[in-house]
Amino acid sequence: MVTTALTDLWFGFGVALEPHNLMWCFIGVLVGNMVGVLPGMGPLATISILLPLTFGIPPVGAILMLSGVFYGAQYGGAICSILLNLPCHPPHAVTCLDGFPLTKQGRGGAALGITVISSFVGASWGITEMIFLAPVLVTVALKFGPAEICSLMLLGLLAGSTLARGSPLKGVAMTVCGLLIGIVGSDIETGTPRFTFGIPNLFDGVEIVALALGLFGIAEFMKSVNQLSEVDTKYTKVTFKDLRPTKDELRRSWGAMFRGTIIGSLCALIPGTGPTIASFISYATEKKISKTPELFGTGMIEGVACPEASTHSSVQGDFIPTMSLGIPGDAVMALILGALMIQGIVPGPQLISEHPDIFWGLVASFWIGNIMLVVLNVPMIGLWVKLLAIPYKYLYPSALFFVCIGVYSTGNDMFQVGETIVIGLIGYVLLLLDFHPAPILLGFVLGPRFEENFRRAMLISRGDSLVFIDIKDHPISAFFIFLAVLLIVVQLYVRLRKPKALIPELEMNAKPNNIAPVEP
Amino acid sequence: MFQTLLRKRDFYSGGLMTMLGAGVTLDSSTYDVGSLTHMGPGMFPLMLGVVLTFIGVLIFGTALVTPLGEDEHILPRQKEWRGWFCIIAGPVLFIIFGHYFGMAPATFMCVFVSALGDRTSTLLGSILLGLAITIPGCALFSLVLHLPFPIFRWGF
Numbered sequence: 001m002v003t004t005a006l007t008d009l010w011f012g013f014g015v016a017l018e019p020h021n022l023m024w025c026f027i028g029v030l031v032g033n034m035v036g037v038l039p040g041m042g043p044l045a046t047i048s049i050l051l052p053l054t055f056g057i058p059p060v061g062a063i064l065m066l067s068g069v070f071y072g073a074q075y076g077g078a079i080c081s082i083l084l085n086l087p088c089h090p091p092h093a094v095t096c097l098d099g100f101p102l103t104k105q106g107r108g109g110a111a112l113g114i115t116v117i118s119s120f121v122g123a124s125w126g127i128t129e130m131i132f133l134a135p136v137l138v139t140v141a142l143k144f145g146p147a148e149i150c151s152l153m154l155l156g157l158l159a160g161s162t163l164a165r166g167s168p169l170k171g172v173a174m175t176v177c178g179l180l181i182g183i184v185g186s187d188i189e190t191g192t193p194r195f196t197f198g199i200p201n202l203f204d205g206v207e208i209v210a211l212a213l214g215l216f217g218i219a220e221f222m223k224s225v226n227q228l229s230e231v232d233t234k235y236t237k238v239t240f241k242d243l244r245p246t247k248d249e250l251r252r253s254w255g256a257m258f259r260g261t262i263i264g265s266l267c268a269l270i271p272g273t274g275p276t277i278a279s280f281i282s283y284a285t286e287k288k289i290s291k292t293p294e295l296f297g298t299g300m301i302e303g304v305a306c307p308e309a310s311t312h313s314s315v316q317g318d319f320i321p322t323m324s325l326g327i328p329g330d331a332v333m334a335l336i337l338g339a340l341m342i343q344g345i346v347p348g349p350q351l352i353s354e355h356p357d358i359f360w361g362l363v364a365s366f367w368i369g370n371i372m373l374v375v376l377n378v379p380m381i382g383l384w385v386k387l388l389a390i391p392y393k394y395l396y397p398s399a400l401f402f403v404c405i406g407v408y409s410t411g412n413d414m415f416q417v418g419e420t421i422v423i424g425l426i427g428y429v430l431l432l433l434d435f436h437p438a439p440i441l442l443g444f445v446l447g448p449r450f451e452e453n454f455r456r457a458m459l460i461s462r463g464d465s466l467v468f469i470d471i472k473d474h475p476i477s478a479f480f481i482f483l484a485v486l487l488i489v490v491q492l493y494v495r496l497r498k499p500k501a502l503i504p505e506l507e508m509n510a511k512p513n514n515i516a517p518v519e520p
Numbered sequence: 521m522f523q524t525l526l527r528k529r530d531f532y533s534g535g536l537m538t539m540l541g542a543g544v545t546l547d548s549s550t551y552d553v554g555s556l557t558h559m560g561p562g563m564f565p566l567m568l569g570v571v572l573t574f575i576g577v578l579i580f581g582t583a584l585v586t587p588l589g590e591d592e593h594i595l596p597r598q599k600e601w602r603g604w605f606c607i608i609a610g611p612v613l614f615i616i617f618g619h620y621f622g623m624a625p626a627t628f629m630c631v632f633v634s635a636l637g638d639r640t641s642t643l644l645g646s647i648l649l650g651l652a653i654t655i656p657g658c659a660l661f662s663l664v665l666h667l668p669f670p671i672f673r674w675g676f
Contacts, residue, residue, distance in 0.1 A: 053665075056665070167579075167582075169575060169578055169579055169582070170533065170579065172575055173533075173537045173572065173575045173576065173579065176541075176568055176571055176572045176575065177540070177572070179568055180544060180565065180568055180569075180572070183564065183565050183568075187551075187561035189561070190552070190560070190561050192551055192552070192561040194548075194551060194561055194562075194565060195544075195547070195565070218607065218608075218611070221607050222600075222603070222604050222607050222608075225600055225603035225604070225607060225637055225638065226598070226600050226603050226637075226638060226639050227596075227598075227600075392638070393635065393638035393640060393641055394635075394649055396607070396634065396637075397610065397630075397631045397632075397634040397635040397637075397646075397649060397650075397653070398631065398649075398653050400607065400610050400611060400630060400631070400634045401614075401627055401630050401631050401653055401657055403611070404610075404611050404614040404618075404626075404627075404630055405623075405627070405657070405661055405667070405669075408618070408667075408669065409661070409665075409667050409669075412667075412668055412669065414615045414618060414619055417611055417614060417615050417618075418615055420611065421608060421611045421612060424608075425608065428604075432529075432594060432595065432596070433529055433532055433533040433536065433594070434529050434530075434533060435533065451564045454564065455559045455563075455564070458556055458557060458559060459557060459558065459559075462557050463555060463556035463557035464556075465556060
């Protein structure tokens with residue numbers, strides 16, 4: 001089995017090293033890094049804005065470019081959080097705790113250098129995991145019938161919506177809304193138009209680009225306009241000589257890096273616990289086993305190394321269920337899956353065997369892309385630092401143009417732009433009411449397949465809804481349902497007798513706080 | 521009691537979800553629901569509608585039992601009417617100008633108007649930003665990416 005995996009990987013490198021694929025990967029990493037560095041632009045907004053650009057590219061190139069955008073944006077976000085104390089992406093909230101003090105001490109460059117190394121270590125482990133774990137998962141998943149797929153999706157949706165930030169109840173509400181938005185359009189079996197309000201443009205359903213750009217573009221801009229404090233670039237003079245950490249810093253980071261990596265990959269195995277939770281747990285662990293826990297928060301290099309390593313290893317781990325089962329763990333993965341579907345590729349366990357070039361090319365490109373990221377950041381750091389100083393008032397109007405033209409280009413139809421505006425307005429109302437719109441995307445992407453499998457499962461069982469928990473005939477499905485119930489029970493238990501101080505603190509830190517105070 | 525309830529965020533969140541759920545439930549029963557074995561197009565939305573209504577009621581319930589948070593507002597403390605208006609107006613103008621005059625005027629209006637939403641922006645600064653985005657933007661999308669969207673047109 002190891003040899004098959006290695007030959008497949010070899011094939012993947014062949015695909016990823018083809019000049020045009022290499023070029024798309026490079027463009028993705030470069031643009032992702034560039035946009036991700038800009039204050040106030042998280043990976044979700046970056047990917048949604050750049051998604052329309054990939055439509056004209058063949059599927060392999062498109063997916064390589066998008067994942068390049070993703071980890072590029074993530075690394076760009078790390079620069080922004082370490083140098084400016086502005087976490088645009090929730091997992092980086094932890095990195096700020098020690099990264100920004102280091103910057104104030106003039107060691108910001110070293111913190112960035114350590115970030116590069118730890119993200120590479122974390123990602124490499126995650127990729128290795130993907131190479132060996134994904135094919136195993138696929139062999140199991142290929143035996144799944146509609147009932148099993150349905151239960152697994154239910155579990156994935158529940159985990160994705162309740163373990164994310166904010167109130168679990170509201171998360172579930174958002175997921176259901178996403179499923180409902182996924183219903184808009186013609187019914188798959190009978191062709192009956194549903195929830196289209198008589199508008200013919202909606203018969204094909206809501207465009208994923210319009211949904212993503214409305215929720216993570218327009219709504220976010222409305223939230224952040226005039227709210228971002230003036231960016232303080234006092235500490236951001238970093239040249240590429242500063243990137244090199246001292247021997248002592250490096251020596252202290254190794255252990256933290258490996259522990260973070262392991263924690264991240266463990267978190268990736270539990271559906272729904274994305275990089276945010278992984279980074280929190282690893283930071284807490286590091287603090288606990290440290291000889292000087294009281295120094296955390298004052299600029300410990302370990303406090304930068306461990307969350308970054310765990311974030312990256314858990315992100316790579318998140319690709320496993322996304323690519324092998326077709327079930328995304330969070331909104332970013334849902335977007336990448338959506339991009340695959342736009343290219344006409346059906347996600348699911350058959351993906352690896354039907355499109356080996358996409359899967360193995362993607363795996364290989366992760367490595368190539370991560371190396372590119374290292375190579376790119378060393379000489380370009382000066383430029384990134386200059387980008388940090390771009391004020392938001394120039395940024396959001398430009399981004400709005402990309403939103404409009406991007407949505408227009410999906411169907412050369414102004415109707416889609418209008419759709420985005422409406423979704424953006426609704427999204428902002430939801431944000432005001434303390435809903436987090438990310439699970440909407442999860443529900444939207446999974447919705448149609450969920451319904452299809454549900455209907456099929458019920459048809460096969462002749463209307464017996466107990467088929468999902470039938471231990472004798474469908475033990476796997478029953479197991480998934482059991483896990484889902486367990487998930488709810490545990491959450492209720494934790495909520496009812498929670499250590500009250502802990503959860504609000506976690507939530508407060510985990511918010512994608514664009515308006516985090518810049519310390520004087 | 522009722523006064524404090526009206527200031528709670530969850531009062532509106534729960535209410536909104538309940539109404540949405542009820543609306544979906546009612547609307548989906550106009551489609552063919554079918555039976556459990558042979559589900560019609562209305563069955564799945566019907567189930568979702570019922571679930572959403574239920575969750576909405578639960579959220580509403582949390583609003584009743586939890587005390588009012590200090591500093592709980594529906595709208596943010598600073599009302600950014602100008603910013604909100606400009607951000608929405610930008611894309612709306614993009615649609616109108618794009619339909620009648622083409623890509624370049626649409627881009628300019630979109631960037632120019634939305635840039636006015638920032639409190640520190642000036643008319644001149646916004647015009648310059650508009651031009652700075654329009655020229656490379658149109659070059660990129662029209663000449664490089666060949667988007668079928670004329671730079672100028674007269675669409676009346």
